[in-house]
Amino acid sequence: xxxxxxxxxxxxxxxxxxxxxxxxxxxxxxxxxxxYKQESGKGPQFIIDxxxxxxxxxxxxxxxxxxxxxxxxxxxxxxxxxxxxxxxxCAENIGGNTPLVFGKGTRLSVIA
Amino acid sequence: xxxxxxxxxxxxxTRGQQVTLRCSPKSGHDTVSWYxxxxxxxxxxxxxxxxEEERQRGNFPDRFSGHQFPNYSSELNVNALLLxxxxxxxxxxxxxTGPFYFGAGTRLSVL
Numbered sequence: 001x002x003x004x005x006x007x008x009x010x011x012x013x014x015x016x017x018x019x020x021x022x023x024x025x026x027x028x029x030x031x032x033x034x035x036y037k038q039e040s041g042k043g044p045q046f047i048i049d050x051x052x053x054x055x056x057x058x059x060x061x062x063x064x065x066x067x068x069x070x071x072x073x074x075x076x077x078x079x080x081x082x083x084x085x086x087x088x089x090c091a092e093n094i095g096g097n098t099p100l101v102f103g104k105g106t107r108l109s110v111i112a
Numbered sequence: 113x114x115x116x117x118x119x120x121x122x123x124x125x126t127r128g129q130q131v132t133l134r135c136s137p138k139s140g141h142d143t144v145s146w147y148x149x150x151x152x153x154x155x156x157x158x159x160x161x162x163x164e165e166e167r168q169r170g171n172f173p174d175r176f177s178g179h180q181f182p183n184y185s186s187e188l189n190v191n192a193l194l195l196x197x198x199x200x201x202x203x204x205x206x207x208x209t210g211p212f213y214f215g216a217g218t219r220l221s222v223l
Contacts, residue, residue, distance in 0.1 A: 008152065032209070034211060034212065036214070041216075042216055042217075043116075043118075043200075043202050043214040043215050043216045043217045044155065044202070044214045045214070046211050046212075046213055046214075049211050089154050089155075091154075091212075095209065096209050097143050097145075097160065097162065097167070097168075097206055097208075097209070098168070099145065099157035099160065099168055099170060100145075100147075100155075100157065100204075100212055101157070102154030102155050102156075103154060104153075104154060105153075105154055
């Protein structure tokens with residue numbers, strides 16, 4: 001399969017630990033934010049989203065935090081599992097169906 | 113309910129040729145966006161189709177064109193292929209202000 005993210009920042013965590021992946025964005029007009037997970041040979045998989053009128057949103061084992069003051073987004077994964085190993089991208093847009101702008105991506109490596 | 117489907121999965125072309133990639137959106141979605149993902153990079157927006165018209169376009173040359181059909185499916189066409197067009201081409205579908213869901217992509221190799 002293809003190698004996604006050959007030279008991306010890497011976060012290595014022990015299985016069962018919590019993971020925190022960070023993303024800085026530059027457009028203060030951004031209104032909508034999404035986290036995607038991309039495994040080798042696959043397209044980006046939607047994980048969780050958040051709009052700018054919120055600062056926290058929780059899903060199953062995942063939490064997204066948004067700090068608009070410093071233009072920072074984070075993804076927290078609880079009890080990280082080997083299946084969580086992938087490249088994670090944050091993406092943003094200015095609302096509606098405007099184009100998504102993707103961050104650089106972070107490779108998460110889970111150590112069993 | 114099938115998600116976003118793309119065809120073909122892999123394609124090999126030579127410089128100067130043209131290629132057509134296809135996308136069927138997720139059921140209930142009416143907007144299709146195309147992205148190009150180079151190795152080791154995040155996806156880059158090519159263009160978006162809604163109501164059979166190109167609604168928005170990224171910074172890609174006119175060699176990249178597309179179409180949306182009445183059933184909301186879409187095609188991406190690339191003419192006069194260059195080596196630099198080698199990439200993973202992703203289709204994303206959405207409805208209203210909802211999330212964008214991506215297909216598995218088409219891996220295009222230009223030799």
